[in-house]
Amino acid sequence: MPTKVFTREVRIPAGDAWLQGDLVLPEEPLGLVLFAHGSGSGRHSGRNRRVAAQLQQQGIATLLPDLLTAQEQQDDSRTRQHRFDIPLLTGRLQDAAAWAAEQPVLTDLPLGLFGASTGSAAALIATARLRRRVTALVSRGGRADLAGPAVLAAIVAPTLLIVGGRDAETLALNQAAYEHLRCERSLAVVPGAGHLFEEPGALERVADLAAGWFQTRFAAAALEVAG
Structure with missing residues (x-):
């Protein structure tokens, strides 16, 4: 159990844009989890921050970025045009992963992705593209179906889909994606x-x-590197 964590705001280059993010780094982190928010939410999502806090308590570093710029978030709040723009969200998530790989304190850490809602589709697609650079993936109430069968079949990272028992529609979509x-x-x-x-x-x-x-997949990755 870590005794302290270090928190700082970061700026992540994404093409011509800059994304804001919150990085929390425990002492001797087991790995880094990058969050992909969905349905118009960003790094201040209360649900994702609660999950992130639990990961931090278990010694896992977290990076919660805004995948949309401030102007894009304003536009999306009126038009909802960006929250289902999976290619945009995926590209921004890959930009965040690339930025993390270049940071001296993060570059050697196993990388995990955590996606929620439409952000799960972006996380799944990014995981398929990044191949073995991603150690593990978790989706919460996600639209895994939006990734498409070919992408799902191409993923090599261990993948956990979490769905609410009363969320019948999302459960059915995830069961189909799981296959x-x-x-x-x-x-x-x-x-x-x-x-x-x-x-x-x-x-x-x-x-x-x-x-x-x-934790299980990060520990296995560490053993593989050490062995």
């Missing part, structure tokens, strides 16, 4: 939880599942 995965995979259903995991204890269960998934 296309050829990597190490698991589908976890949180009983009694809806799409936003607002029920008592539901989000804590998501955080526990995610932390366990990342």
